[in-house]
Amino acid sequence: MSFDGDELWVGDVGQGAREEITLASIGTNHGWAWYEGDINGPKFSNTINGAPRTSATHTQPVWAYNHGLGEFQGRSVTGGFVYRGGNVPSLAGKYIFSDYVSGNIWALKRGEIPGEPEVERIAGETGIAGFGPDPSNGDILMADLGNNVIRRIVSRDLDSSFPETLSATGIFSNLTTLTPTPGVVPYEVNLPFWSDHALKQRWFAIKNTTDVINYSAKEPWTFPNGMIWVKHFDLELERGNPATRKRIETRVIVRNQTGETSPVTLLSEGAPARYLIPTNSSLESIWPTSSFDDTGWPSATPGIGYDEDSTYLSEFGTGGNLGDSLNGENTSVYLRIPFDVADAATIATLALRMKYDDGFAAFLNGRPVASANAPETLTWQSGATGNNSDSSAVSFADFPIDAELLVEGQNVLAIQGLNNGFGSSDMLISPEIIGGRFTNFVDGIYGVSYRWNKAQTEATLVRSAGENIDLAINSPDGVRNQVWTIPSRASCLACHTEQAGFALSFNTPQLNHPGTIEGTSGNLLNLPHSSGYLDQDPGVPLALPKHITPENSTYSLEARVRSYLKVNCTYCHQQGGIEPESWFGNLDLTMHETGLINGMLSGGVQSPGDRLIIPGNPDRSALLSRVASINGYSRMPPLATNESDLVAIQLLNDWINQEATIETDYNTWRIACFGNDTSPEGQPNADPDGDSFPNEYEYRSHTDPSDGSDFLATGFSFTQSDSAIEINIPALLNRAVLVEHSSDLLKWLPWTAETNDGIPRNPAQQTVPLIAPATGNQEFFRLRIQQR
Numbered sequence: 099m100s101f102d103g104d105e106l107w108v109g110d111v112g113q114g115a116r117e118e119i120t121l122a123s124i125g126t127n128h129g130w131a132w133y134e135g136d137i138n139g140p141k142f143s144n145t146i147n148g149a150p151r152t153s154a155t156h157t158q159p160v161w162a163y164n165h166g167l168g169e170f171q172g173r174s175v176t177g178g179f180v181y182r183g184g185n186v187p188s189l190a191g192k193y194i195f196s197d198y199v200s201g202n203i204w205a206l207k208r209g210e211i212p213g214e215p216e217v218e219r220i221a222g223e224t225g226i227a228g229f230g231p232d233p234s235n236g237d238i239l240m241a242d243l244g245n246n247v248i249r250r251i252v253s254r255d256l257d258s259s260f261p262e263t264l265s266a267t268g269i270f271s272n273l274t275t276l277t278p279t280p281g282v283v284p285y286e287v288n289l290p291f292w293s294d295h296a297l298k299q300r301w302f303a304i305k306n307t308t309d310v311i312n313y314s315a316k317e318p319w320t321f322p323n324g325m326i327w328v329k330h331f332d333l334e335l336e337r338g339n340p341a342t343r344k345r346i347e348t349r350v351i352v353r354n355q356t357g358e359t360s361p362v363t364l365l366s367e368g369a370p371a372r373y374l375i376p377t378n379s380s381l382e383s384i385w386p387t388s389s390f391d392d393t394g395w396p397s398a399t400p401g402i403g404y405d406e407d408s409t410y411l412s413e414f415g416t417g418g419n420l421g422d423s424l425n426g427e428n429t430s431v432y433l434r435i436p437f438d439v440a441d442a443a444t445i446a447t448l449a450l451r452m453k454y455d456d457g458f459a460a461f462l463n464g465r466p467v468a469s470a471n472a473p474e475t476l477t478w479q480s481g482a483t484g485n486n487s488d489s490s491a492v493s494f495a496d497f498p499i500d501a502e503l504l505v506e507g508q509n510v511l512a513i514q515g516l517n518n519g520f521g522s523s524d525m526l527i528s529p530e531i532i533g534g535r536f537t538n539f540v541d542g543i544y545g546v547s548y549r550w551n552k553a554q555t556e557a558t559l560v561r562s563a564g565e566n567i568d569l570a571i572n573s574p575d576g577v578r579n580q581v582w583t584i585p586s587r588a589s590c591l592a593c594h595t596e597q598a599g600f601a602l603s604f605n606t607p608q609l610n611h612p613g614t615i616e617g618t619s620g621n622l623l624n625l626p627h628s629s630g631y632l633d634q635d636p637g638v639p640l641a642l643p644k645h646i647t648p649e650n651s652t653y654s655l656e657a658r659v660r661s662y663l664k665v666n667c668t669y670c671h672q673q674g675g676i677e678p679e680s681w682f683g684n685l686d687l688t689m690h691e692t693g694l695i696n697g698m699l700s701g702g703v704q705s706p707g708d709r710l711i712i713p714g715n716p717d718r719s720a721l722l723s724r725v726a727s728i729n730g731y732s733r734m735p736p737l738a739t740n741e742s743d744l745v746a747i748q749l750l751n752d753w754i755n756q757e758a759t760i761e762t763d764y765n766t767w768r769i770a771c772f773g774n775d776t777s778p779e780g781q782p783n784a785d786p787d788g789d790s791f792p793n794e795y796e797y798r799s800h801t802d803p804s805d806g807s808d809f810l811a812t813g814f815s816f817t818q819s820d821s822a823i824e825i826n827i828p829a830l831l832n833r834a835v836l837v838e839h840s841s842d843l844l845k846w847l848p849w850t851a852e853t854n855d856g857i858p859r860n861p862a863q864q865t866v867p868l869i870a871p872a873t874g875n876q877e878f879f880r881l882r883i884q885q886r
Contacts, residue, residue, distance in 0.1 A: 100229075102180035102193075109177020109195055110159070113140065113702070114732050117175035118159035119195060119206060126157040135162030136213060140730070158212050160193075165732060166740075167583050169219050169563040170204075172197025173732060178229035181205075183236025186253045189220070194238050194251070196226045201588030202563070203240075203251075219563050221251065222588025244595065264348055264548040264557035269301070269328055273556065276330065283615055283631075285622060287608040289645035289665050293331065294582065294741040297343065300603065301328040305502065310633045311626065315606055315642055316686050318599020323443070324502065325353040327601050333582070336572040345550040346567065347584050348557050353600060354542050359446050359534035364439055364504075365511060367451075367530040368399045368415045371435040375420070375428050376478040385432055386461035386512035388505075392434050401453060401528030402433060403515070409488050410526045413453065424525065429481035429517040433527060436510050447534035448501040450511075455491035455526040457482030457516035463509055468497035472516060482516035491526050501533065543600045545590035562587045581740045598669035606636070607643040607664070607685060641836055641848040641856050643685055648749040652866075654858040655753040656832055656886070660685060662746055666735050681710055681721075688885045689761040689832060694721065696760065704730040713758040722750045757861070761832060761885075767797050771804065798883040800830060815865075816879070824869045825851070825879065829859035834884040837868060839877050849879065858886050 099108050099122075108120045110128070116135030120128055131141040132151040136159055142151065165173050178195035192205040201224035207216040225244020232239050238251040261267045271279045278284060282303045290298055302325065304311075309322035329349045335342040372395035374385070384390055399415030404425045411419070424431055439445070450460055450468050457471030471484040515527035548557035549565060564586035571580045594600050606623065613622040615629050621639045626632035636642060645661040646653045660683070663671075668683030680700035681693040689695060697710035699720055708720045716722050717729065724734035726747045733739065764782065765775050771793075772780040779786040782794040787806040796803040799810040816825040827835050836856035837849040848854060851868035859866050 099177060100179035102182075105180075107177065107180065107193055109175045110135075111174055112165075114730055115165055116162045117165070117172060117197065118162040119175070119177070119193065120157075120159045127154045128159070129154075129156040132156070135159055137162075160208065161206060161213065161215050161217060166566075167200050167564065167585060167589060168566050169202065169586075170217060172200035172202055174198040176226050176228065178238075179231060181231075181236070181238055183231065183238070185235065185237055186251065188253065189238070189251075194220075194229060196223070196229075196240070198226060199224065199592070201226075201586060201592060222562060222586050223249065224588050224592035244592065260546050260559055262559050267350065269303075269326075269350070282328070285604075285609070285615070286611070286613060287603045287645075288611050289608065289647055289661050291602065291665055292735075292739060292743040292746065294333075294580065294739055295337070296331040296333055296346070298332075299330045302326065302601075302604065303328075304631060307630070311604075311631055312633050313606075313627075313636055315636065319601075319605055320599075321353045321601060321604075323353060323355050325601075327351045327604065329603075333569065333571075333580075335569065337574065342572075345554050345557070346569075346582055347550065347560075348548045349545060349590075350548070351543060351545040351590070351594060351601065354544060355446075355536065360537050362445075362533050362535045363530065364445075364448075364509075364533050365435060365437040365529070365531035367401075367528055369435055369437060369530075371398055371400055371402075371433055372396065373398055373402055373420075373434070374432040375424055376430060376432060377428075379478045381432070382476070382478050385434070386510075386514075387464035388508070388510040390434070390510075395432075395434070400433065400435070401526050402431065403455070403525035403527055405524040405526075407523065410455070410492070410524055413492060413526055413528055426520050428479055429520060429522075430477075430479055431515045431525075431527065433513040433515060433529075434510060435513075435529070436508055437531070438508055439504050439506065441535075442504040442506045444536045445501045445504055445533045446536050448499040448504065449532050450497045450499050451494040451530045451532060452497065453491055453494055453526055453528040454486055454515070455488065455524060456484065456486045456518040456522070458527060459514045459516070460497070460529070461512040462499060462503045463505060464512075465503055467499045467503065470495070470497075471518070472514075476514060480514070480516060482518040485518050488524070494530070499531075541596055541600075543591065543594050545587060545594065547584045549584060560584050564589065583740060593669045595669060597672060602665075602669055607645045607661070610639050610642055610644040638848060638850070640850065640852075640854055644855055644857065646857065648745050651860055652853075652863075654829075654832065654860050655749065655757045656689065657858045658749055659753045660689075660886070662749065666746075670735075688763070690763050690766075690885075695758065702731070711754060711758055713760060714755060716751050716754045719750075719754050722747070722754060725750060757831065759832065764794070764797055768793070771802075795883075798830075798833060798885060799828075800833070818872060821872060822869055823872050823877075824867055825849070826865040826867050827859075827881065829861050829863045829866050830883065831861045832858055832886050834858055834886050835866075836882045836884075837879055838882055839879050841876055841878070843878055846880065856882070856884070 099106060106122045108122050110118045110120050112134050116137055118135040131139045133139045133156060164171050174197060176196045176198050180193050181189045189205050192207050194205055196203040201222045202219050203221040204217050205220050209215045225242055226240045227243040228241040230239050240249045242249050265273050268279055269282055271277050278301050282301045284301050304322060305324035312320040331347045332343045333346050335344055372392045374395045398417035400418055401413040401415060402418040402420060403410060404420050405411060452458060459469040459472040459476055460467050471482040473480050473483055513527060513529060517525045547560040549560050550557045565584045567582040569580045569582055570577055599605060609622040611622060615625040618625060623636040623639045627635040646658045648658050663683040664685055671681055671683045681697050694711045708718050710721045711719045720731060723729040723731040726742060727733040768780040769775050783792045785792050787804050789806040789809045791809045793803045801810055802808040816823060825837055827837060834856045837854050838846040839849040840846045849870060851870035854868050
């Protein structure tokens with residue numbers, strides 16, 4: 099809520115369909131729950147506090163909008179205020195507000211007709227929880243809960259630096275076949291994020307041969323600045339018919355760093371240089387390179403050139419007035435200036451500043467970076483193709499340079515100065531380089547999308563707000579319309595957060611599977627290291643985390659549900675995520691620690707008896723209702739999806755009905771078994787029933803600590819042939835069972851059987867066979883049982 103003079107503006111969060119902006123005043127009735135915004139609400143036909151709907155006068159909202167991810171849609175309005183500052187004149191007198199989920203930030207100007215204002219989208223950022231004016235100048239400040247920062251809305255030119263077409267990005271060498279450019283590497287994942295029946299392809303690339311990815315077994319990996327990921331989406335217009343596959347969208351995500359910058363001069367005007375007036379073509383291709391040896395060239399401090407009059411005399415440095423040695427001898431002069439840069443990675447922006455008469459071509463570390471009045475093809479005696487007046491030549495002109503071309507330590511700026519003909523009376527070349535250095539690094543990411551044309555020959559950049567595409571889909575229920583959402587750039591950042599690791603599909607559980615990189619086959623956890631992309635070898639992947647598909651009945655329903663939730667929900671539902679901390683989906687938590695079973699909802703409860711998951715009661719399990727978008731709950735995950743994931747819905751139903759249990763930690767189990775948490779017989783190492791198995795073991799193996807006949811014993815049986823060992827392990831409900839082996843009873847490692855992955859198995863199997871080649875040496879085996 100906020101006041102503008104005597105008017106009270108309210109951003110009113112809806113329920114399942116509409117969000118609204120309202121002007122409230124004394125005595126007005128805005129209709130909830132007879133109305134939701136400007137449509138019929140959940141109690142349209144009911145009495146409220148004993149009164150019928152017809153007894154009240156309903157005041158319409160100023161504006162209401164639908165749930166969705168379009169330019170004028172969202173799922174949770176964040177009210178703002180009427181801007182009365184002066185720094186952004188185009189927004190003066192307009193109500194500024196946003197949607198927490200879609201990230202759309204709008205400016206609203208009231209129209210002549212109630213409910214029909216002028217609304218424009220001015221920016222995008224998800225997770226905005228509040229607005230307020232800067233007390234010092236009235237600027238619009240926003241509380242960004244997703245990134246834990248305060249943001250300011252400022253006016254600037256639109257960023258038009260993104261390539262307009264997919265072909266212009268250079269990601270693919272052949273757009274027809276989606277053949278990637280060398281260095282752009284394809285990869286696959288264990289469990290794709292649900293994307294409305296889309297079929298997806300993925301690639302990644304690192305910008306140079308020195309940067310590497312930092313590996314972690316359980317935490318998100320960390321990525322070098324400039325790394326990119328590409329995800330391409332196809333849809334079958336007839337479900338299940340590959341011949342109807344159509345290209346829809348290609349997304350590009352880029353890892354970057356942002357922050358405040360301060361100006362820094364990297365190369366000052368008048369820095370020591372060497373020059374050469376070329377007399378032949380012998381150096382044409384090599385003189386600009388950083389490794390070229392110029393020790394035999396004359397020294398000077400720029401500017402350099404000559405002047406038959408006196409206009410440029412004050413611009414020439416020591417040795418820079420070349421006089422008769424250049425005048426009438428050549429229209430070109432070579433200039434090389436070395437300069438040192440410390441912490442090159444912190445330079446965010448770079449510009450070459452030039453005083454020149456009449457033209458030039460500049461190179462940084464051998465790469466062409468800027469030119470003016472230069473011919474398309476340079477030779478040792480090239481001249482300028484135009485004039486630069488004397489009055490313009492003595493003022494710096496700025497030419498942006500790619501800061502990525504800087505290297506740590508010594509860099510070389512090389513300039514070929516160009517004069518407009520042998521008869522010219524003067525010439526001047528004087529450079530400097532300035533940069534913007536990050537003073538406060540902020541790790542980040544940004545994403546853009548490209549929409550494919552009807553001919554399927556090219557994809558075009560989608561504007562910041564995103565797009566919705568209507569597609570006629572032939573499904574078993576007949577032909578119907580499917581809305582495909584290309585998310586806004588702000589929506590991309592809602593999921594690809596720092597807490598989630600920025601790249602959601604590039605981590606240990608997603609890449610722990612067989613694959614190929616650059617023609618070499620193996621596990622996709624090991625291959626990136628051997629190919630130079632990963633900083634360390636993860637080692638044997640067997641016991642490392644791995645996502646399980648919903649259809650893989652070898653594993654427990656709970657293991658499959660945990661994978662689904664991790665991929666589709668945990669980027670928000672984790673410590674530090676943008677969702678309220680009602681439950682967490684991290685794989686390293688036990689089910690008890692996730693808070694899912696009988697957990698309370700953080701908001702939006704549709705029935706007082708609803709909980710996140712109620713074992714045996716799918717109708718009152720709100721998490722399932724959100725995934726299925728039923729029982730009055732809006733869809734989760736909310737971004738870029740309009741279709742129900744029927745496989746996931748069935749999986750959750752089966753888990754709730756068959757396997758979901760009220761998991762307890764050891765202390766709760768101890769109280770249930772022994773009546774307290776203090777008695778000696780309840781200690782983890784105690785063995786009150788005398789069966790030689792301590793309480794901790796009985797807890798993990800689901801056996802009774804007070805019954806000496808109820809124990810798991812060794813837990814497995816094995817057979818050995820001449821070539822292989824087979825071990826049968828128990829399939830314990832919600833327990834991870836891993837076989838370890840040792841040759842000396844001192845050093846224990848995961849046994850090398852292919853399916854010995856420590857992920858809970860389908861308890862209906864009772865036992866699970868594991869087979870690995872026999873080593874021929876003495877081996878010992880043991881089970882490690884962990885709660886999941």
